[in-house]
Each structure stands twice: as C-alpha cells, then as structure tokens.
Amino acid sequence: MISLTSPVETRAHRWPAGLKLAGLCVASTGLFLIKDPWVHAGALAVVLALYAAPGGLFLRAGLRALRVVLPFVVILMLWHLLTDELWQGLLIVLRMVTLVALANLVTMTTRLEELTDLVHRLTAPLRRLGLPVHLLETAIPLVVRFTPVLVGRAQTLAEAWRARSRRRPGWRLVLPLMLQALDDADHVSEALQARGGPLGSRKQD
DSSP, X not given: OOOSOOSSOOGGGGSOHHHHHHHHHHHHHHHHHOOOHHHHHXXXXXXXXXXXXXXXXXXXXXXXXXXXXXXXXXXXXXHHHHTTOHHHHHHHHHHHHHXXXXXXXXXXXXXXXXXXXXXXXXXXXXXXTTOOHHHHHHHXXXXXXXXXXXXXXXXXXXXXXXXXXXXXXXXXXXXXXXXXXXXXXXXXXXXXXXXXXXXXXXXHO
16 A cells, blocks of 8 residues: 655645644635635646645656546536536636645645544544544545555556557446455455454454
8 A cells, every 4th residue: 555645855744734734624615715717726826836846756746646636627617518607617627626636735745644643633522422433543544545546556457458459448447446446445454353453343342
C-alpha cells in the first residue's frame, strides 16, 4: 500500500494537520456560498499556482491525482449543455475541481500518521460516550492509502487491455477491478484480525 503524500518536501508539510483541514473547511464553505463562475475560476488558478510553487515534480504528481475527476467533468458539462444551463454546469465543475484539488493538496502535504492522530483527537468526545470510533479511525487511513492503489490498478488494467485490443476498455474493467478490490479488502481484514484490530476485537466479542 502507498499513500497520497508527495515525495517532495514543502513548507506545507510542516504546518499542523488541524490547521490545514480547518482551512479546507473554510475554503469549501466559502466556495459553496459564492455563485460567480469567475471567482471560482480565479480560485482554481490560485490552487494551481500552489501546486506549481514547489516545482514541476510536485505539480505533475498533483495533476496526475486530479485525473480521476475528468469523467465527472465531461458528464456534468454534457448534461448542462443538453439542459441549456451551461453557466450553471461551469460553476459546478469549477467548484468541484477546485475543492478536489484543495483536498488533494492537503493530503499530499500531510502524512498519514498526522491525519490519523487528528482523527483520534477529534473523535475523543464520541469515545467518551462509548461510541465505536475506532472503526472510523481505522477506515479513514485505509481509504487514504487504498485510493491511489485502486487508481493505479485501474490504469494497469487499462494498459493491459489496450495491449491486446484496439477497442476501448470502458465498463469491461469494472468487474476485474472490483474483484481485485475485494481481494485486497479480504487480505486487509485478515491482517487486522491477526493484529487484534477492530474487526478482530469485534469478532471476539
């Protein structure tokens, strides 16, 4: 498993994880309150400038991670073009891409251990109430770590398909990708149970 953390060390790596997540929340709330597409375009330009500031390697790594939103961009723009609401679709797309880019920027500059510790502190009040917050504390790091793994698996399957066929893979990759994801989930479940993790402890109860 790998994480989304950038191999390039930046100043943002030394900022507290709580501060970065709080800034992400404030920026997200502000973008949802603003309805001007030009403001959103400016916000996206600022975010791209933040990606470019640490250098070309960091910029390319960030842009590669953002490729997953391209299908949603195409679908949303086509839908709003058909419904004659192009400006509304442009607003939604700009907001979505900017927010995903900001979230990805936070993840790239925050180590997984810092995110886990932050979630542990934030869920402390719920833990005192007896709620099973350990499941949440386990799930979030797994999602962060496995997201790039699944993206990489999808790219590998697509390349293998193109090497054997001239047709586009499309939906044909869904089943093998799903089977690989289920296989990985099974191995992780067994590893957690072997180490006395939340799944194992729940099974013993």
